[in-house]
């Protein structure tokens with residue numbers, strides 16, 4: 712394999728599953744998330760399609776609208792290399808958290824190449840501000856955010872660009888960030904198929920990479936947010952390495968962080984299992 716082929720393999724999560732061959736693992740993933748997401752919308756009281764902007768996909772879905780008003784909130788940002796999937800296909804994460812009396816907000820955003828990745832980060836900021844507004848109106852006890860793959864990148868980008876400008880009471884609302892199989896360095900993607908839709912150059916890729924961005928140090932542990940950097944045992948070596956490096960970066964800056972390797976999980980069942988009550992990530996979210 713030449714260097715580019717090796718890079719493409721490292722950044723093709725489907726090629727590292729030990730359960731199914733590449734095409735099959737994606738097909739099964741989409742089947743699973745479609746069915747489980749439909750079920751969530753059918754059985755869990757929700758308010759769908761709440762706009763946070765004027766674009767078609769600038770909407771959030773709120774689940775658990777029958778729960779006590781001040782219930783804790785979990786916000787979910789889906790993955791798909793910023794160019795696939797949707798919030799409609801992502802309500803499969805709701806059920807176990809709902810059973811644990813969490814409201815879940817699933818965030819939609821426009822995909823590349825219709826918009827740039829930088830524009831997506833701006834959309835996510837606006838979506839999050841809408842969630843904060845909702846949390847304040849409802850006197851919510853806490854707000855946590857979780858993202859998968861590209862969604863983990865968007866989650867940490869949100870923290871990087873927005874956290875310091877929140878009021879103290881808004882900052883104190885934020886409890887945990889759950890970064891699942893995330894992408895933290897975008898520079899290797901520039902030379903792969905992923906960039907056909909992203910159209911990033913080296914400068915922009917670096918600017919948007921959490922591993923290259925400057926985070927202020929958490930002196931005195933003023934920021935109380937807990938970071939969970941989670942990656943699958945069967946994610947590619949590059950994905951595992953990026954998670955480890957990002958965890959080390961946060962740790963060195965004194966943020967409360969935990970690195971969690973999920974045994975026998977690949978890039979896809981690591982999030983599919985958010986549909987299971989006994990899953991360890993659910994316990995991390997609920998027990999914190």
Ligand SMILES: N[C@@H](CC(=O)c1ccccc1NC=O)C(=O)O
Pocket residue numbers: 722723724725726790791792793795796859860861862
């Ligand atoms: N083309 C990719 C697909 C992919 O990366 C993906 C698919 C669904 C959900 C998340 C994904 N990855 C990152 O956001 C692959 O080969 O696995």
